[in-house]
Amino acid sequence: MCQRDLSDKQWDILQPLLPPQRPRTGRPAFDHRPFLNGILWILRTGAPWRDLPARYGKWASVYSRFRRWTLSGIWGSVLAELQRIGDANGSIDWEKHYVDGTTIRAHQCAAGARGGQATQALGRSRGGFTTKIHLRAEGNGKPLVFVLSSGERHESRYLEWLVVLGQVKRSGAGRPRVRPKKLVGDKGYSYPSLRDKLRRRGITPIIPTKSNQETEDIFDPALYRERNKVERAMNRIKRYRRIATRYEKLACMYAGMIFLACILEWL
Template sequence: MAQHRGDLSDAQWQKLQPLLPQPAPTGRPANDHRQVLNGILWIHRTGAPWSDLPERYGSRGTVSSRFYRWRAQGVWQQILNQLQHTADAAHQIDWEVHFVDSTIVRAHQHAAGAKRGIKTQNNRVTTEQLQEQEALGRSKGGFSTKIQIQAEGLGKPMQFVILPGQSHDVKGFDKLNEAAPRIKRKGRGRPKQRPRYLVGDKGYDADSIRRSLRRQHTTPVIPKRKNAKRRPRFNRGLYRERNRIERLINRLKQARRVATRYEKRAENYLAMLTIAAILIWLK
């Protein structure tokens, strides 16, 4: 099959192929993984609906169902974790300093209206609860979703979470911190998980965050707000490197399915974001 713009290169496929689920030994043969993945990447890059998928990638039902099935099975997250593990084994992850930041993406009008699920007389899901559950925030400009992300020192994504657009950075930090991957290293010892320094902007200036970081032996590099009574010194040299995570966010948003949220379900949008992170680790 001829390679088109946005398709996996041979080098990327060589890294990715061993990480994919093996086809079942019995039953109807599954469609080629590479062809289906290229179809998913076409949707991911263009932001088009599944119904517009070009015929060269196969049936839109096959491509979309594999995306949703692998999301439900946790395959996308497993691939990302394995790529990070491989990079760490090759000493390609900087554990000295990590960066944290957030960005807000607009949600398309079709992203609203997720089903509330099963309701009982004593357990009803309100509109506000549903929006919180699906990471949709309402504002004058419409619906939005906030992405909080942590990057390692070389500017590659480590973990991320999504929240309603109006959520404060402090609110989502604990959730982001808990999502840190546990990267098992060769030999004895605990899995590597925490950096020596964590750099964030003034949005993360909170005593609770500083205490949490110190408990895990991480030094916060976070400036105080102007109205703070005490403004201790911080490592300005490391803080100037924060542009690395800002550039990372721009790279993630090159995919239109990330730059604008079209998915009704938060878990599906998170899968699209995970695919964008996988592509960065494959480079």
């Protein structure tokens, strides 16, 4: 086993959340653990799929299963279950959440998807051919939900999506938890319309005002300084070279890589 493969502790947590090893019909699937370690090797190194070491299995088989699991939403389900477990253990801080966005440079091989780049969260910004990750982190700095857009899109356009999509199921009865008491963001989110939408949802916006806006009485400078938690969460995700540079043509496949990085944060 490679030093950076899944540890036994991580595997014990992850294994019950994966599809069964032996399907109802057909041949038994290739062992999940080397398959996952192979994907994590690609995620970590950013190497082409054909360069996958033989110890993880055939590259085509690993890629094919990664694609099937991505399109069927398995990675999102695993992340949601890990967050549910974390919430049950009291690991999620619902007092305050943080939002931010980061621009990712896309490699030339990310171009050429059917339907055009606009449908695959790719565009042109000052940084060139880029995509953008919009992230919401809980109070302890762990990623809750992300949204992809083309690189030239402004962060403020996706704040409402980050709030609506960040649902965590409860262990018992009751509706999923979604709303923090306070939401912290930078001046890029300083729009009266966004503040009003947050307040209507019962969320207190902790967002500094621009120089041409009236100062907010409820602004908390001490809490705002903790916004670095979402920036650090973003940097931890971008440690993986397959995320720091986008190589995938399809937005869903790139999102699959981000889901894996978020899953590792919760293990």
